[in-house]
Amino acid sequence: MSVMRRAVLRLRAVFMFGRAQREMDEEMRAHLDLATQRYMARGLSSRDASVAARREFGNLTVMADDARQARGARWAESFATDVRLALRGLRRTPLFAVVAVLSISIGIGATTGIVTLAEALLGRAPAGVGQPERVVSVGGTRHGRGFNTFSYITYTDYARATSLSSLAAIDLEPKSLSLRTPQGGEAVRGGSVSGNFFSVLQARPAIGRFFGPSEDSEAGEEAVVVLSDRYWHRRFNGDSSVVGRAITLNGTPFTVLGVGAPGFQGPFVFAPDLWMPLRAAVRLDKSEQMLTERQDVWLIAIGRLAPGRTIAQAQGELTAIAARLRQSFPDESDLDGVRVNPLSLVPGDGHAVIAGFMAVLLVVAGLVLLVASTNVAGMLLARAARRRREIAMRVALGASRSRLVRQLVTESLVIGVAAGLIGLLLSTWLVRLVMALTPRLPVPILVHPTLDARVLLFSIGVTVLTAVAVGVLPAVESTAPDLVPALKIDAGATGRRHRLRGALLVSQIAVSMLLLIVAALFGRSLVRARAIDPGFASHDIDVVSLDLSLAGYDDQRAVAQADALVDRAGRLPGAQAAALSAVLPLGGTFIGYGAIVVDGRPAPQGRDGWNAGWDVVTPGYFDVMRIPIVRGRAFTTADRSGTGDVAIVNQHFATHIFGVADPVGRTFQNNKSTVTVIGVARDAKYGSLDEAPLDFVYVPMAQWYRASTNLVVRTAPGVRLAGALKHMVADLDPQLPVLDQSTMDDEVALSLFPQHLALWISGSLGVVALLLAVLGIYGVIAYSVAQRTREIGVRVALGAARGTILRMVLRQGIVLAAMGVAAGALLAFGATRLLSTYLFGVPPTDVVAFGGAAALLVTAAVAASWLPARQAMRVDPMTALRAD
Amino acid sequence: MPKSAPLLNGTLDLIVLQMLRAEPTNGYDLTLRIQAVSRDVLQINAGSLYPALYRLEERGLIRAAWKETDTGRRAKVYSLTAGGRKHLSEQRATWERFAGAIAAILKRA
Numbered sequence: 001m002s003v004m005r006r007a008v009l010r011l012r013a014v015f016m017f018g019r020a021q022r023e024m025d026e027e028m029r030a031h032l033d034l035a036t037q038r039y040m041a042r043g044l045s046s047r048d049a050s051v052a053a054r055r056e057f058g059n060l061t062v063m064a065d066d067a068r069q070a071r072g073a074r075w076a077e078s079f080a081t082d083v084r085l086a087l088r089g090l091r092r093t094p095l096f097a098v099v100a101v102l103s104i105s106i107g108i109g110a111t112t113g114i115v116t117l118a119e120a121l122l123g124r125a126p127a128g129v130g131q132p133e134r135v136v137s138v139g140g141t142r143h144g145r146g147f148n149t150f151s152y153i154t155y156t157d158y159a160r161a162t163s164l165s166s167l168a169a170i171d172l173e174p175k176s177l178s179l180r181t182p183q184g185g186e187a188v189r190g191g192s193v194s195g196n197f198f199s200v201l202q203a204r205p206a207i208g209r210f211f212g213p214s215e216d217s218e219a220g221e222e223a224v225v226v227l228s229d230r231y232w233h234r235r236f237n238g239d240s241s242v243v244g245r246a247i248t249l250n251g252t253p254f255t256v257l258g259v260g261a262p263g264f265q266g267p268f269v270f271a272p273d274l275w276m277p278l279r280a281a282v283r284l285d286k287s288e289q290m291l292t293e294r295q296d297v298w299l300i301a302i303g304r305l306a307p308g309r310t311i312a313q314a315q316g317e318l319t320a321i322a323a324r325l326r327q328s329f330p331d332e333s334d335l336d337g338v339r340v341n342p343l344s345l346v347p348g349d350g351h352a353v354i355a356g357f358m359a360v361l362l363v364v365a366g367l368v369l370l371v372a373s374t375n376v377a378g379m380l381l382a383r384a385a386r387r388r389r390e391i392a393m394r395v396a397l398g399a400s401r402s403r404l405v406r407q408l409v410t411e412s413l414v415i416g417v418a419a420g421l422i423g424l425l426l427s428t429w430l431v432r433l434v435m436a437l438t439p440r441l442p443v444p445i446l447v448h449p450t451l452d453a454r455v456l457l458f459s460i461g462v463t464v465l466t467a468v469a470v471g472v473l474p475a476v477e478s479t480a481p482d483l484v485p486a487l488k489i490d491a492g493a494t495g496r497r498h499r500l501r502g503a504l505l506v507s508q509i510a511v512s513m514l515l516l517i518v519a520a521l522f523g524r525s526l527v528r529a530r531a532i533d534p535g536f537a538s539h540d541i542d543v544v545s546l547d548l549s550l551a552g553y554d555d556q557r558a559v560a561q562a563d564a565l566v567d568r569a570g571r572l573p574g575a576q577a578a579a580l581s582a583v584l585p586l587g588g589t590f591i592g593y594g595a596i597v598v599d600g601r602p603a604p605q606g607r608d609g610w611n612a613g614w615d616v617v618t619p620g621y622f623d624v625m626r627i628p629i630v631r632g633r634a635f636t637t638a639d640r641s642g643t644g645d646v647a648i649v650n651q652h653f654a655t656h657i658f659g660v661a662d663p664v665g666r667t668f669q670n671n672k673s674t675v676t677v678i679g680v681a682r683d684a685k686y687g688s689l690d691e692a693p694l695d696f697v698y699v700p701m702a703q704w705y706r707a708s709t710n711l712v713v714r715t716a717p718g719v720r721l722a723g724a725l726k727h728m729v730a731d732l733d734p735q736l737p738v739l740d741q742s743t744m745d746d747e748v749a750l751s752l753f754p755q756h757l758a759l760w761i762s763g764s765l766g767v768v769a770l771l772l773a774v775l776g777i778y779g780v781i782a783y784s785v786a787q788r789t790r791e792i793g794v795r796v797a798l799g800a801a802r803g804t805i806l807r808m809v810l811r812q813g814i815v816l817a818a819m820g821v822a823a824g825a826l827l828a829f830g831a832t833r834l835l836s837t838y839l840f841g842v843p844p845t846d847v848v849a850f851g852g853a854a855a856l857l858v859t860a861a862v863a864a865s866w867l868p869a870r871q872a873m874r875v876d877p878m879t880a881l882r883a884d
Numbered sequence: 885m886p887k888s889a890p891l892l893n894g895t896l897d898l899i900v901l902q903m904l905r906a907e908p909t910n911g912y913d914l915t916l917r918i919q920a921v922s923r924d925v926l927q928i929n930a931g932s933l934y935p936a937l938y939r940l941e942e943r944g945l946i947r948a949a950w951k952e953t954d955t956g957r958r959a960k961v962y963s964l965t966a967g968g969r970k971h972l973s974e975q976r977a978t979w980e981r982f983a984g985a986i987a988a989i990l991k992r993a
Contacts, residue, residue, distance in 0.1 A: 023960075024934075027911065030959040031930060034912040037955055057930045 082410035100376045104419035107369025109426025112459040118358040120449035128264030130202025138301040141337035147348020149297045163314040167303035168200040174272035178550035178737040180248035184730045185737035191272030192281035208243035208258025216277035223254045229262045231273035251552035271446035315340040368765045374508040384478030408475035416467025509820020512769040517828040519766035520849035522759035525840035535684025536625040541744035549707035551736040574719035579620035586751040594671035612695035616706045624714045632664035632679030639700045648679040652693040777864035785868040797877040813865030901972040908963035
């Protein structure tokens with residue numbers, strides 16, 4: 001008979017064993033009736049006939065069992081019985097059930113949640129892209145590292161590669177644009193892409209059509225856009241008459257060609273509201289040189305592999321092209337190297353960084369699951385120990401060991417399934433929480449973490465694995481063949497079992513130790529980061545990001561408007577000072593105005609000048625940020641165009657580049673002009689909190705106009721001006737959109753987000769692990785006190801002081817904890833160095849973190865042993881000796 | 885009444901198949917028939933017969949259907965399937981070879 005048919009019969013037996021059972025009973029009855037009839041025909045009375053038939057038939061129950069086994073229903077039936085037994089057992093010990101289920105569900109929830117996030121960021125192909133596995137992303141490298149932008153010219157050179165059937169250029173970060181609406185300017189994010197973008201991705205429009213290469217060529221350049229489905233719904237309520245409609249972006253009319261398919265957001269997590277051709281984008285920016293100059297590096301590319309070609313072939317071909325170009329243009333840094341990656345929502349190096357971060361989190365969550373499992377295994381072991389008489393009795397009565405193991409493992413499976421279900425709920429909650437906690441990012445990033453089939457499969461696998469792993473050891477251990485002594489006296493396998501449980505507990509404490517150390521390291525690095533003086537006061541500052549060019553001003557008008565903005569903002573009720581600043585400290589961006597040359601101070605290593613960070617500010621900036629001017633003066637409204645260019649440098653710039661503490665009155669040159677230093681500002685942190693001192697130079701906006709800027713307003717303590725500022729901007733010019741709104745504290749927090757997230761996750765998991773460890777220690781010690789009641793009674797009877805007994809029990813808990821702490825410290829010593837890139841000024845083997853975690857665990861161990869120790873102390877020798 | 889003999893391992897299946905080949909039969913009648921045909925040497929008890937029947941049914945060698953007996957009692961009647969017929973003829977050949985070999989050995993000694 002075929003395997004299939006056998007499987008079908010067996011399945012039927014599983015699902016219909018009720019019916020099979022009835023049918024079998026019916027058949028047995030038929031047999032008995034027929035036999036009885038025959039005996040009656042031979043002349044027996046009906047009663048005697050029935051008795052004879054029964055005698056002949058044999059033991060009904062045993063037979064039914066044998067018959068059932070032959071039918072293959074035995075397994076299913078005994079499984080159902082096991083589940084019933086397990087549920088009954090768990091109901092009898094609700095505390096154990098709740099603790100076991102909850103602790104495992106936390107582990108499963110945490111791992112599933114992290115896998116959900118990782119899968120959404122790293123494991124998924126972008127929506128709406130055809131054959132995504134054939135799409136590659138192309139970026140430039142410097143010295144073999146990074147994933148950088150290159151120039152349009154370089155892009156056209158790369159596009160000639162034959163291993164790619166087509167290559168499209170993308171401006172990676174969507175640019176901010178102002179859409180004219182009746183209510184004023186509205187900020188939208190526009191992606192600039194080459195004409196073949198949609199065909200490379202094999203995307204389909206939901207309505208209308210996409211633009212193609214013909215709309216992005218010199219001959220046929222057109223002002224057209226394609227909307228994303230999300231923006232179409234948000235802004236136009238999904239109105240399909242939008243196709244063909246004219247909209248005004250930055251004062252220039254554009255025609256809406258179509259709308260992308262639902263979910264389509266391009267190849268990356270940066271989700272634009274609309275896409276426009278590269279040529280239209282540079283025309284809009286009045287920066288047509290971006291298409292012709294090799295110095296303007298601003299694009300990355302996505303390509304589709306030609307049929308039969310591999311990524312390695314494309315990589316080889318592009319590398320060769322870059323090498324060839326490098327010979328003709330040795331100075332162009334974007335030709336240093338090129339990298340071809342498989343398509344990923346997170347392009348370039350971000351992929352590896354996020355993968356590493358997720359891996360760390362997953363390991364941490366996995367450790368909690370391990371701790372919880374160990375704990376539950378320990379509890380099951382103790383339960384099994386309490387049931388050893390029952391088990392021994394059943395073995396003596398002929399129950400097979402495999403049958404008993406199966407029954408005990410079923411119990412852990414029931415726990416596992418319940419924990420898995422709760423864990424799934426917890427994971428969706430965790431994911432939602434993480435998404436809610438994510439600070440507003442400077443670029444609109446769209447990820448969609450959902451519990452899809454792959455994650456679900458992972459979760460089910462983890463659940464089953466955990467349940468079986470948790471159940472098998474106690475089950476096998478407690479049904480070990482040396483159970484006969486257990487029937488006779490209270491001794492038996494207890495010693496060995498207790499040692500096993502002790503070992504489980506020690507490993508559990510070790511893992512808790514590791515988790516607590518990780519949490520402590522992140523906590524301490526955050527404290528360190530907080531303690532770092534950023535050089536400015538971030539509290540009570542409202543920030544509004546603007547781009548003055550979006551309102552279509554010329555430079556003259558823009559400077560006047562900038563003055564008006566600062567003036568009006570400073571006079572808002574609650575405002576104390578206002579200014580404009582091109583970059584925000586710790587905002588993660590730098591701008592530069594070329595190398596700095598100082599007479600008599602040659603730059604090192606033959607470079608043509610010194611490098612510094614630049615900021616373009618209005619006079620009030622130093623008041624708003626509370627950055628003291630230590631020498632000279634701050635900017636005034638007198639520092640205007642037409643007067644000589646002036647600058648304020650920071651202290652590091654003064655001593656490092658000028659070689660003096662007070663360079664006021666000295667000059668430096670950049671590619672634009674000769675600049676006189678009028679003041680020295682105190683050093684601050686510009687890029688990140690843990691950076692080494694940087695050379696930094698401030699220049700006045702009136703002399704160095706820059707359209708992209710931030711309005712920063714210092715307010716009275718506790719006052720938030722967000723709404724008032726927005727109204728004020730709209731009031732000043734309805735076409736000037738507010739691109740972004742935040743506070744300086746938000747900006748600082750954003751720079752510490754990875755550390756916050758890691759602390760939050762490892763901290764909460766560490767607390768869970770600590771609680772589980774306390775529970776585990778309490779369980780083991782309480783159990784051991786219960787086992788040793790008689791021994792303790794004897795000791796007391798022989799004159800042991802109560803204090804001695806107390807100390808004896810406490811020592812047991814402390815020894816276990818100390819062993820776990822030592823093992824955990826060793827483990828952490830090896831493991832935490834992997835975290836060093838995420839830590840701020842805290843060594844991965846930080847003594848305080850290690851010591852603190854150890855102290856916490858030992859204290860917890862004492863607390864957990866205290867109750868059982870008190871109990872042991874109160875043992876009445878008479879009762880204890882009489883027991884049993 | 886002659887003494888009943890213990891059944892050789894594995895022969896019950898063969899016997900059941902052989903009996904069913906002659907005629908579809910219910911479980912009870914099958915015990916009677918085996919007893920009669922073997923001249924009371926083989927007494928099959930219900931505790932062995934039914935597991936054997938279920939085993940054979942699961943292997944697809946026999947099939948079962950509820951039918952009424954002569955006395956009006958509904959009973960499950962087993963009959964041979966095509967697979968069972970084939971299996972029986974193979975097993976019979978094997979058995980005959982085996983029995984012949986045993987007989988030859990016993991005669992010689």
